[in-house]
Amino acid sequence: MNETCLRARQGLETGAAEDREVRAHLAGCTSCRAHASLLEVLGSLAPGEASEETVTRIVTALPPAPWQRRRLATWLPLAAGLALAVIGLVLSGGIPAPSVMSSLPVAAGGVLGWIVSSVLDTLAAARGGTDAARAMVTTGGFSLLLWLAAAAVGGSWAVVALIGRSRSGRRS
């Protein structure tokens, strides 16, 4: 193989088959034409694209994406927290009617006062024994306890989810 053949074949390997110099050489060189034919045959073997049927089969089998799961892990605790707040409002005497919206700050103060007094009742019940506990249940203190427990679980969940999210955000 002479220098011209080597250059022509290297040209063919790097996709310069249309190069004028290469084509001129191929016209008079049987061996290099065979090299060109081989590359043409080998080049035709590469697989094409997947069929739409195959793509659909695989896409359908995919689980929720990691970012979809993160989105859920962020929004679910917030939604749970909001739901707990609404439950708290209901327990404390219902959601204010539109006519009393202007007095919301006062109502909020009332709710806060109710929460504080309920907590005090609960503590007193814990100290006072069974009778006091029964009294607490009748006054709604038990509901408050449930609410506080649920809020603690929801809050912890939210904190863990947010920490997890910030960590994965730093990684990517």
Added chain:
Amino acid sequence: MPDDDAVVLARLREGDEDAFATLIRRYEPKLRVYVGGIVSVEEEARDLVQETFIRAWRHLDQYDTQFRFSTWLFRIAHNIAIDHLRRRRQPTISLDLGEDGEGEGMRLDPADPRRGPLGELANRELALALAREIERLPPSYRELVRLRHLVGLSYNEIAELKELPLGTVKNKLFRAHSVLRETLGHYLGQLGGLG
């Protein structure tokens, strides 16, 4: 990484989940040939490639962008296929990602030219001869010829996947082509070159 893949992955990170379908469309056939060469059973290769995409999808946030996406995908496929072979308790074959490239290699069955990329060749005689001569190549050449022409990877993709210098990949493929040209001269002479 090919620019196209970078664009598609950027779309994916922005929440465009349809972008993943583009990657499936692009890589599924290549992966099927690659995995098929390891497990030798077409149906199993199909399922393992699906598993590859599912695993890639799950761990997309762990993909290191300093490597080509295709390299990452093919490595996942390789691991899945090898695990599958271990479960099947059959000896592992070929397409080792290590340096030596020794091994049995992708099973091209000349007796069944309907299977694999060679089955697409209209010239059956040439397809059989090509399959036979590829099998006869030295292992390190054979491996690269398969990855380049049957799986359809670029020189750069092969270099990264095999962890070889690009120049080595080009040189070995050039020599492999020279060997094939010599052994297939009779068939190639009938084709007549580039028109």
